[in-house]
Amino acid sequence: MSATRLLLLGTVRIFQPVHGYFVRRELLSWQADAWANLNPGSVYNGLRSLARDGFMEEVGTETEGGRPARTTYRLTGDGENEFLRLLRESLWMVARFEPDELMAGWSFAWALTRKEVIAALESRVEQIEASARAAVFAIEAIATQPDMPDTVAEHYRLGQARLDGEAAWARQLLERLRAGEYWFDGEPDPPWSSQPPGGARTLHGTAG
C-alpha cells in the first residue's frame, strides 16, 4: 500500500472541486515527490481508480480555451470516510518499512484533533519501545538457527535503529504539540481562514 491514495484523497478534500494537474502541482510544491509516487501516471490513474471505487466523483470535464480538457473531482461521503480511515491508519500504525505512510499521515494530521494526534504519537513511541525489547530476543534467536545467515541480525538492528530515530522525533514533536504548535481540527482561527492554502504557482517552482 503506497501513500499516494491518502495524498490524493487529502489534497482533493482540501481543494475540491479540483482537477488532476492542480492536485499534482500542489503535492510537488510540498516536495512530496521526494517520498511518494507522484509521476503524472500515478496521479491521474490514482484519481480514476479512487473514482472507480466510489471514493471520488467526477464533477465535470471543462475545456477552457484550446487547452486540454480537465476533469475535476470531489470526495464522496465514502471518500471522506476512506480518507479518515487511511489517515488514522498511517498515524496509529507503525509501518516499519514504509516511511512514506507517516509522511503522508502527518501532512493531514491537522484534520484530526490535537488530542488524537498526541495519543497516536504516544502510542507510536510505546510500540517502538516494545519493538526494541522484542528485537533483543529475535537477534538472539538468529544466532541459534543454523541455516539463518548472521547478516539478518543487522536487519533487526538497522530496522530498530531507524525506528528509534522516529521515536526521538515523535517525543520532540509531542512536546511542541503540547505547547500548542500547529493548528488542528476543532481549534479556532485556522491558519488559512484569511489566507487560503496553495503552493507553487508553476510546476518548476518558479513561484511568485
Add this chain to the structure above:
Amino acid sequence: MSATRLLLLGTVRIFQPVHGYFVRRELLSWQADAWANLNPGSVYNGLRSLARDGFMEEVGTETEGGRPARTTYRLTGDGENEFLRLLRESLWMVARFEPDELMAGWSFAWALTRKEVIAALESRVEQIEASARAAVFAIEAIATQPDMPDTVAEHYRLGQARLDGEAAWARQLLERLRAGEYWFDGEPDPPWSSQPPGGARTLHGTAG
C-alpha cells in the same frame, strides 16, 4: 528502483545454477519479505526481466517427475558486474526513502572487502551528518515561503531523525567490523567452506 533486482542477482550468484522457487524460498527464510517485494510474481518476473536484460541466462528447464517444469538460471558476466554495481550503489548511496536498499546491500556486503564496506559505512555517516547540517537551513527556508504548508518542516525533521538512527547503527556496526566481526571477501575461512549456506527447507519455515 526496488531492492528486488539486487536480491535476485545476489541470491542466484550464491546458489547458481538455481530455479525461481529455490531463490524465493531462500529469501523468505531470511525474512526478506518483511522489507522487499517477494511475491511469486515479483520473483519470477524479476528473473525473466534480468534474463531479458542479459544479466542472467536460462541454464535449462528440467521436469522432475510429474512436477511443474522448473527453469534454472545463472549469472552472466554482465550480471556479475550489475550485481557489484547495484551492491556498491546500495551501500555507498544514502537513499533517504528506500530503506530496503541498504537492507539488501548489507545482505551481500560480504561480497566486497571489509575495507570497502568500512569505507562505505564511514561515508554514509558523513553524508548523514552533512544532511543534518543542511536540514537546519531547509527548515528555516520553509517558514519563509508563504505558500509552503508548515507541516513540511516536520518531513525534514522526521526524515533526518530516521537517518540519525541509521547513522547510530552504522557507527556501532563500524566498531564491530573493525574488531573483526563477520566474514568478507578475500578473508580466509569463509563460514560456509564446510557448511554451505541455505535457509529454511520449506516455505512455511518448518525447517528441521
Add this chain to the structure above:
DNA sequence: ACGTGATTATTCATGTTTGACTATCGCGTA
C-alpha cells in the same frame, strides 16, 4: 511580428507488483 521556452493538462506504452489460482507429489494419520 516572431521565435523560444515554460506552463497547462493529460494520455499511453511499457514495466513492475500483487496475490489468487493451478496442478502434482509426498507424507502422516486414522
Add this chain to the structure above:
DNA sequence: TACGCGATAGTCAAACATGAATAATCACGT
C-alpha cells in the same frame, strides 16, 4: 488404504507505477 494437508513450481489477470510524448497556450525578449 484413503484422506487431507502442506510443499513444490509456476502462471496470469488485474492493479499500480514510470516517464516520454502530445499539443495548445502564454510570457517574454528582440
